[in-house]
Amino acid sequence: MTTPLSSAPPPRPPERWRRVLKWTSITVAVVVVLAAGGGYLLYRHFTGQITTDPVVVPPSVQSAAPKLVQNAENFLLMGSDSRQGASGRGTGGSSIQGARSDTTILLHLSAGGRKATMVSIPRDSWVHIPSCVIGPNGQKSQPTWGKFNEAFSIGEQAGPKYAPSCAITTVEALTHVHIDHYAVINFIGFEKVVDALGGVRMCVATPLDDPIVHTADGYHGSGLKLPAGQNVEIDGTQALALMRARYALDGGGDLPRIKRQQEFIGAVIRKAFSTGLLLDPFKLAKVIDAGTKSLQTDGFGLRDMIRLARAIHGAGANGIQLLTVPLDNVLPPGVPTADVAWDPVKSTELFNAIRHDRPIPNSAKASRASGPPLTIPPSDINVVVENGTTESGLAHQVAEALTAKGFHVVSTGKAAQRNYTSTLVEYGTDKIQSSQTVTESIPGATSKLALQPGATVTVIVGSNYTTVRAVKISSGSQSTIAPTTASHEGCLS
Helix, strand or coil, X not given: CCCCCCCCCCCCCHHHHHHHHHHHHHHHHHHHHHHHCCXXXXXXXXXXXXXXXXXXXXXXXXXXXCCCCCCCEEEEEEEECCCCHHHHCCCCCCCCCCCCEEXXXXXXECHHHCCEEEEECCCCEEEEECCCEECCCCEECCCEEEECCHHHHHHXXXXXXXXXXXXXXXXXHHHCCCCCEEEEECHHXXXXXXXXXXXXXXXXCCCEEECCEEECCEEECCCEEXXXXXXXXXCHHHHHHHHHCCXXXXXXXXXXXXXXXXXXXXXXXXXXXCHHHHCCHHHHHHHHHHHHHCEEECCCCHHHHHHHHHHHHHHCHHHEEEEECCECCCCCCCCCCCCECECHHHHHHHHHHHHCCCCCCHHHHCCHHHCCCCCCCHHHCEEEEEECCCCCCHHHHHHHHHHHCCCEEEEEEECCCCCCCCCEEEECCXXXXXXXXXXXXXXXXXXXXXXXXXXXXXXXXXXXXXXCCCCCCCCCCCCCCCCCECCCCCEEC
């Protein structure tokens, strides 16, 4: 039978249509950005703003960490805390000379770009800094033990542009992960990128205040002041203060600061993925302009950045993990009490997985040493247990195990979906600390903020469940923050 000419063609599948619309929007945005400035001239302008030097780290230095998976890539991202010139404005500690890697993240992009893992390296990690080749004439530094962020300063002794050299060498020596590219962004650049994005909205559980104060050894504090709220608008200046704040928060600890940094990075990723940014060519141009003005790389230019951004966008927020190097719960002999030491087993498992481009083992993901102490005992926590699998009686089994460890189980039942591969802990905005205790008690569990208050914490049991373990509760009362992934709507505290 002949189809009438007036009949409409069959509609495209909704999912395919959304993908076509998304990539069409991205393409249009990029084309408009380039066309608005004369295309090639604007591309040259953005590229010319990036400070590049491919010989900061001689190739011979990297032979200690051979590349094992050719299609996977590893990037070392560093935030310089240089206080010289404008980049030191309003940062506290203005009397400190030179620069350190205030924030260091190892970004692993899997082969094919399906997954991305971002591993924060605590600046106060007590590590062996090897002899580094620094400067244009091949001069070498002396090997030493010290805080990880000192490696950045060692490289800078040969000149500001060589600051990343010893940090890269140190990471490769510690992890045996081959670093393909590096990028350094300074203080003022970070501010401008966040402002170009139009700021970032986040949930802030409790007011955050880290004032700048003057002591005998200089200025301390970031100047952070954020009110509590579900959707607090954070601009560039506040974002920089948030990334640096630690002196008046959580006893001055660096590990809670890393968790806050991860929450903020997750929020930035979510904002960057938003359709509003991709459809606004002028805002997109502002973000590119702010970023390229503030970067030092090894030659990793705008074309490569677009390729990387496309790969990360393809992975999606759910495909990005934000982790911290697993740390030892007990400081080994010789480690200063103000510093932290890597867990020799779990950190090795983590970096072996990255080297071979394999899934990160749960043991490396769930190190409590990478977060603040647990403060809410099981006896103060009400739990609902739901079976997220097809295994009969699993909710009752887990409920009995939780009860044996002191938790109050108020009910059991079946989850709406029965295909959970990992156990999930859901909690309301007023149960962040309780969720930390529950998540730590169940090996391999992850957590998710439900964004509404509630008197209970819900455990949806997945097929990876093995046991419930006892946990250590801190005697002090410290604020905690939620575990994070790039897709997780976290709540700062």
